[in-house]
Amino acid sequence: MRVVIAGAGIVGRSIARELLANSHRVLLVDRSPAAMKISSVPDAQWLLADACEISSLDEAELTDCDVVVAATGDDKANLVVSLLAKTEYGVPRTVARVNNPKNEWLFDEAWGVDVAVSTPRLMTALVEEAVSVGELVRLFTFQQSSTSMAEYTLDPASPVVGRTVGGLPLPADAVLVAIVRGDRPIAPTPDDVLEAGDHLMFLSVPDAEAELRSLLGAP
Template sequence: MRVVIAGAGIVGRSIARELIGNGHRVLLVDRAPAAMKISSVPDAQWLLADACEVTSLQEADLADCDVVVAATGDDKANLVVSLLAKTEYGVPRTVARVNNPKNEWLFDEAWGVDVAVSTPRLMTALVEEAVSAGELVRLFTFQQGQTSMAEFTLDETSRVVGRTVAEVRLPEDTVLVAIVRGERPIAPDRDDRLEAGDHLMFLSSPAAEDALRTVLGSP
């Protein structure tokens, strides 16, 4: 897979190292000469250019790109890169970094964003997930905001404790994708019986989350 990353700061370089370690080809693009720390990711390709300009994206050969990651520290730039990648070059998948959670509502299909990643929101969700048994915590949203991944930790008062997966009537547009019990992930089977302390991972539409809370919560 070929990935172009706009923004060669700490975030962009970290993503690049992970992708290269997984066998992917990566091009890092940044307009700041000080960001050209080539020795920090020697196996990546590097391009000194402004990723918000069409000529730069042509030089980056986005037409031959599978994924564009807009990872700059500027939300406006990340939106422009995502929009150009999707509309001008038909890149199959765009992932955009959200620096200010107040701007998160902009990062949708109208701006060419397939997946928006808000680090502050994700960190908040992970903190809540660690301490909030009995609460539905949204971890992230993708597919232009139409699908979210959420986690619910069952406590002793949950109405589904002791039931099998098949006995739990989930809301429409909601799928149980994993049960984490202790440190072990479990692929849900209809005969698996739910226990207090189980971490349930769901894919659902954001509109279904209130109904999901009702299903899983205390009587």
């Protein structure tokens, strides 16, 4: 499968590595010379160009492309890339990154988007599908490292309920990356007070999980 990725930032390069590891062909496109970190993904093809321009997409040979991934940090650019890929080149599959959840309603077939990837929505879906209250659940492990994402739903009896995020003595190798409260993802700050029913999303190494379970009161 040949995949063209618009946006060679951290997200675009990470996607490229995973696809290359699965034996796909990848072209990274970015208009910024600073993004041309070719040595970071040496097996990919690279193109310094503006993916919102028809001439650039011609050069990227989108007519010979199976999937276009719009992974820039600009929602407007991701919409334009998706629309051009679908309407001008007939690309079978387009995947677009949603940076601002408020723009998510735009990312549909009208803009040529087959799949919209929104981090807050993805995290909420993982919580709804895989979580048991009072248990630390490992959702997935990053293939490039031993770091895992785990989720814990706060039981009313948890010793951390009512405490602030800043007051949690987290293990050295564990990071609280998000709180999902109801249907709303929250970027945690030191002053946020934890409530029963909160879904806590952690990044941690396996050795830190036992200490994390003890802190949260998990079995």
